[in-house]
Structure formats: C-alpha cells, structure tokens
Amino acid sequence: MAPGHPRLCVEVQDLTVGYEDRIVxxxxxxxxxCGTSAAIIGPNGGGKSTLLRxxxxxxxxxxxxxxxxxxxPAQARHLLAYLPQTEEIDWQFxxxxxxxxxxxxxxxxxxxxxxxxDARTAAMAALERVRxxxxxxxxxxxxxxxxxxxxxxxxxxxxxxxxxxxxEPATGLDAPAQHELLDILDDLKREGRxxxxxxxxxxxxxxxxxxxxxxxxxVICQGPPEEALKPEHLQAVFGRHVPLVTAEGRVxxxxxxx
Amino acid sequence: MxxxxxxxxxxxxxxxxxxxxxxxxxxxxxxxxxxxxVMLKGLAFIGxxxxxxxxxxxxxxxxxxxxxxxGALIFALGTAAGLTLLGRKAGLRADxxxxxxxxxxxxxxxLGLATRPSFTGDLTxxxxxxxxxxxxxDIAWILAAALITGAVMxxxxxxxxxxxxxxxxxxAAGVPVAGLQWLLLSLVALTVVVSLQAVGxxxxxxxxxxxxxxxxxxxxxxxxxxxxxxxxxxxxTWIGLYASFYLSTPPGATVVTVATLQFTAGLILRRLRRx
Numbered sequence: 001m002a003p004g005h006p007r008l009c010v011e012v013q014d015l016t017v018g019y020e021d022r023i024v025x026x027x028x029x030x031x032x033x034c035g036t037s038a039a040i041i042g043p044n045g046g047g048k049s050t051l052l053r054x055x056x057x058x059x060x061x062x063x064x065x066x067x068x069x070x071x072x073p074a075q076a077r078h079l080l081a082y083l084p085q086t087e088e089i090d091w092q093f094x095x096x097x098x099x100x101x102x103x104x105x106x107x108x109x110x111x112x113x114x115x116x117x118d119a120r121t122a123a124m125a126a127l128e129r130v131r132x133x134x135x136x137x138x139x140x141x142x143x144x145x146x147x148x149x150x151x152x153x154x155x156x157x158x159x160x161x162x163x164x165x166x167x168e169p170a171t172g173l174d175a176p177a178q179h180e181l182l183d184i185l186d187d188l189k190r191e192g193r194x195x196x197x198x199x200x201x202x203x204x205x206x207x208x209x210x211x212x213x214x215x216x217x218x219v220i221c222q223g224p225p226e227e228a229l230k231p232e233h234l235q236a237v238f239g240r241h242v243p244l245v246t247a248e249g250r251v252x253x254x255x256x257x258x
Numbered sequence: 259m260x261x262x263x264x265x266x267x268x269x270x271x272x273x274x275x276x277x278x279x280x281x282x283x284x285x286x287x288x289x290x291x292x293x294x295x296v297m298l299k300g301l302a303f304i305g306x307x308x309x310x311x312x313x314x315x316x317x318x319x320x321x322x323x324x325x326x327x328x329g330a331l332i333f334a335l336g337t338a339a340g341l342t343l344l345g346r347k348a349g350l351r352a353d354x355x356x357x358x359x360x361x362x363x364x365x366x367x368x369l370g371l372a373t374r375p376s377f378t379g380d381l382t383x384x385x386x387x388x389x390x391x392x393x394x395x396d397i398a399w400i401l402a403a404a405l406i407t408g409a410v411m412x413x414x415x416x417x418x419x420x421x422x423x424x425x426x427x428x429x430a431a432g433v434p435v436a437g438l439q440w441l442l443l444s445l446v447a448l449t450v451v452v453s454l455q456a457v458g459x460x461x462x463x464x465x466x467x468x469x470x471x472x473x474x475x476x477x478x479x480x481x482x483x484x485x486x487x488x489x490x491x492x493x494x495t496w497i498g499l500y501a502s503f504y505l506s507t508p509p510g511a512t513v514v515t516v517a518t519l520q521f522t523a524g525l526i527l528r529r530l531r532r533x
Contacts, residue, residue, distance in 0.1 A: 056429070056430040057430075058426070058429060058430070077430065077431060077432035078431070078432055080430060080431075081427070081430065081431060082426060082427055082430030082431070083427065084424065084426035084427055088424070088425075088426050089423065089424045089426075089427070090298075090299075090422065090423055090424070093298060093419070093422055093423040093480075094298070094474070094477070094478050094479050094480045094483055095419060095423060095479070095480055096479065099416075099419070100423070102416075103416070103419075103420045103423075103424075103427075103428070103431075104431075106416055106417060106420055106428075106431070106433060107431045107432040107433055111413045111414060111417070112412070112413050114416075115416075139478045139479070140423075141478075142478075152424075152427070155427075159431060165430070
C-alpha cells in the first residue's frame with residue numbers, strides 16, 4: 001500500500017441516513033481498516049444497501065460524517081468500485097464481456113479517446129484473473145450469475161479500485177459459484193484491497209470476512225464474526241431465533257436464508 | 259432492364275421526391291442510431307411524450323411566427339430536461355406526471371391550431387407529416403441533427419453504453435450519469451423534432467423503434483445492432499417511398515407500414531430459424 005494511505009478505508013461517525021420520507025439508519029459508527037474485508041448483514045429493509053449507497057455518495061448523510069479513503073465519498077469515486085444488486089443491471093443490453101470490463105477505464109480516460117491496446121491487454125489480464133478469459137467475446141447476458149459477478153469484478157480490477165463494494169453478490173448463486181466468488185474476493189483482499197459486501201449467507205462469514213456489521217435500522221453488533229455472531233445478537237437482528245453452532249472458532253447456521 | 263431503371267429513376271424527375279428520398283434517408287440513419295438506445299432502454303413512451311410535447315411547441319411557433327423547428331426544439335428539449343429531473347426522483351408517479359404533461363402540451367397545441375382558418379389541413383400535416391413538402395431548409399436541419407448525433411456518439415458512445423447497462427455502477431465510478439441521461443434524451447428530442455416534418459407526431463416513434471427492434475431480433479452486439487437498424491430503416495424508407503409514389507399512398511404512413519412488415523417478417527424468420 002502506498003505510504004501515507006489512510007489506515008481506515010471507511011470511517012462512519014454518528015451517521016443517520018435515509019430517503020425523503022423516512023430514515024433508514026440511525027447513529028451508525030463503523031470503521032473498516034484498509035486491506036480487510038467486512039460483511040454487512042441484516043434483514044431486508046435493515047439498511048444494508050442504504051449504507052453502501054451512502055459510501056458511494058449516492059445518498060447524503062442527514063447527520064454525521066462519512067469518510068472513504070480519508071475523503072468525502074464524492075471525492076473517492078475513482079478509488080472505489082460498486083457492484084449493485086444484480087437486478088439493477090440490464091444484463092440483456094447487447095454488449096460483450098470485454099466491453100463491460102473496459103468500462104473500468106472510462107472514468108479516467110479522456111472522453112474522445114477509445115480504449116487503447118494497453119487497456120485491452122489489462123482487460124484480458126483482469127478476465128484471466130477472474131477465470132473468464134475464454135468468455136471475453138461472449139454477450140454479457142449469456143454468462144451465468146456467478147460469471148456475471150466475476151466480469152464486474154474484472155471491471156473493478158481494471159479501474160484499479162482500492163475499495164470494492166458489493167450489494168448481495170452471492171444472492172441467486174449456487175454453492176460452487178458462491179465459493180468461486182468468495183475465493184476471488186479473498187484474493188482481492190490479499191492484494192491489499194478492501195472488500196465490503198452485504199450478504200444473506202451467514203455461513204460464509206467466518207471463513208471469508210474479517211469483520212461483520214449487523215444492521216437493523218441501527219447497529220446491532222459488530223466485530224469479528226465469531227464475536228459478533230452470538231445467538232442473542234442474531235435474535236436481535238433478525239427478530240427470531242437463528243439456530244447456530246460454534247465449534248473451533250467457526251460459526252455454522254442451520255438454515256437457509258433465501 | 260431499361261424499364262427497371264426507368265421505374266427506379268422516375269420519382270427523381272420531381273424535385274420534391276428527390277428531397278423526400280434524401281430527407282427520409284438521413285432520418286433513417288439518425289433514427290437507427292438514436293432509436294437503438296431508445297428501444298433497448300424502453301424509452302418508446304418517452305419518445306412519444308417528447309413528440310407530443312413538441313407538437314405544442316410547433317403550434318406556438320406557428321402562431322408567433324417564429325421558425326417551427328425552433329419552437330418544437332425548445333418544447334422537446336424542455337421535456338427531456340424535465341424527464342431527467344423526474345428520473346432522479348424516481349417515483350412511481352413519474353409515468354403519470356409525464357402523461358399529464360405531454361397530453362396537456364398536445365391539447366394546448368390543438369387549441370392554438372384551432373384559432374387558424376386552415377385548422378384541419380394544418381392538423382393533419384402535423385399529425386402524420388408531409389414527406390413531399392420537405393424543403394431544403396428541413397434537410398439542413400436533419401443534416402445538422404445527424405452531425406450533432408454523430409459527434410456525440412463519437413465522444414460519448416461508451417459512456418452512454420455504461421449508463422444504460424449499469425447506471426449505479428457508473429455513477430459510483432464517477433461517470434456523470436444524470437448529464438449523460440439528459441444528453442441521450444436530448445438526442446431523442448432532436449431526432450423527433452427534425453423528423454416531425456416528414457412523418458408527423460404520431461409516426462415519429464416508429465422510425466426510431468421499429469427498425470431497431472427488427473435488428474435486435476438477429477444481433478447481440480450494439481454496434482452491429484445500430485448498423486442493422488440503419489439498414490432496415492433505409493430499406494423501409496426506399497421501399498416505402500417507391501410504393502407511395504406508384505400506389506399514390508401517403509408516404510410517411512407507407513414507410514412506417516413497410517418497417518412494421520419488416521419486423522413481422524423478422525419475427526417469423528426467427529421463429530423458423532429456431533425450429
């Protein structure tokens with residue numbers, strides 16, 4: 001990591017945020033150190049996506065402050081990549097996988113200049129890294145759910161994003177695709193990037209995330225998965241009993257969350 | 259052989275037919291490019307709204323004695339800007355407010371037009387267009403619109419694709435999404451306004467949507483889709499204008515009918531290919 005880089009990748013203080021007619025989150029205090037991964041869990045409407053939208057500057061805080069890589073969100077855009085929930089993307093739009101990846105250089109190249117050979121080489125390398133090199137010329141809509149997510153990660157790589165935010169990336173993926181995605185997220189972290197993802201899958205937390213933030217209109221709990229995932233916390237987050245077993249520092253939940 | 263050449267050359271003996279071929283061909287190119295985005299993003303209703311709103315502008319310009327294109331353009335661009343603002347609010351009611359706005363502008367246009375003695379003739383001309391009355395000045399407008407659109411596409415094509423495919427991701431990465439959405443709607447407005455003379459308020463959306471929809475039946479890549487949409491539009495234009503010349507049918511409606519038949523044929527062809 002470059003010297004002088006802030007130690008905290010995300011810093012949220014006393015944040016209250018919401019939409020015109022309602023407040024979604026109150027009094028959130030949260031910090032994510034650079035080079036770590038954080039999962040955000042909670043029920044639907046609990047504020048997971050709202051928090052992500054605040055981090056990318058799409059929503060302004062009603063109260064409190066948000067710092068991304070040491071600056072206001074709007075000034076950190078070139079350093080972050082956001083993968084929205086899959087239904088926000090028009091997958092039937094007729095473009096190839098390589099075109100999607102090349103979008104990663106758009107924000108930092110002059111408008112009139114088409115992506116050069118360097119960008120194409122980098123795009124192919126990024127596709128290689130997410131194991132999609134063979135799919136470069138295919139329409140993005142022809143890919144499976146997991147492959148689509150990986151194509152967007154390749155785009156984030158090309159963008160040289162330091163912070164990657166994913167809104168429910170694992171939703172709708174089968175188990176092998178989920179694991180492949182989580183392994184790639186682990187790789188990103190190993191390179192010093194920061195990964196923040198919302199998820200409904202509580203079983204992936206211990207193996208793949210350094211910290212967990214539990215939201216239900218406010219912060220219910222936060223910390224390393226084995227500390228945060230206590231039965232009483234989960235009861236408070238989801239409003240019902242969530243059967244789980246903790247063994248050898250690993251938390252396992254006995255149910256499906258879909 | 260000679261008869262075929264005569265058949266094809268005959269319309270061009272008339273200046274108005276030559277201008278019609280040139281004008282509508284240019285519109286087909288313009289509408290194919292802009293219409294591909296309109297079709298893919300489901301903006302057909304918005305295109306229609308802009309067309310109806312610009313009718314109000316046309317009539318206002320007519321009554322005030324200013325150039326018609328100018329009046330239509332101001333109303334159309336105003337609608338495009340209003341829609342961009344509405345889109346930012348993203349309420350479910352956007353659709354409703356849009357319908358109220360554009361039908362209101364249209365009704366005012368009809369009322370304004372009714373103050374003139376030539377009411378019925380004017381109304382028909384504006385509603386279904388008059389291809390054969392295309393003047394050199396109209397062609398200059400169409401050409402200008404095509405050049406502007408070409409320039410925008412040369413610079414911002416990939417950006418427009420990005421915001422069409424993944425607006426949230428684009429915004430997070432620092433792409434000016436709202437500005438680009440406004441730009442796209444402004445291109446729609448421009449296309450609508452310069453096409454009004456030829457095909458009128460009611461049919462103008464067909465020129466944008468139908469050829470692009472036909473192309474989308476067969477190709478899966480935007481650049482190719484646009485090229486094919488332009489080709490379909492040009493074919494419909496030429497077939498339609500020849501048919502209208504020899505069968506004495508209304509030219510605008512004939513062109514749109516041919517485009518519709520193309521789409522129907524495309525549907526059948528694709529069905530057969532899949533078997």
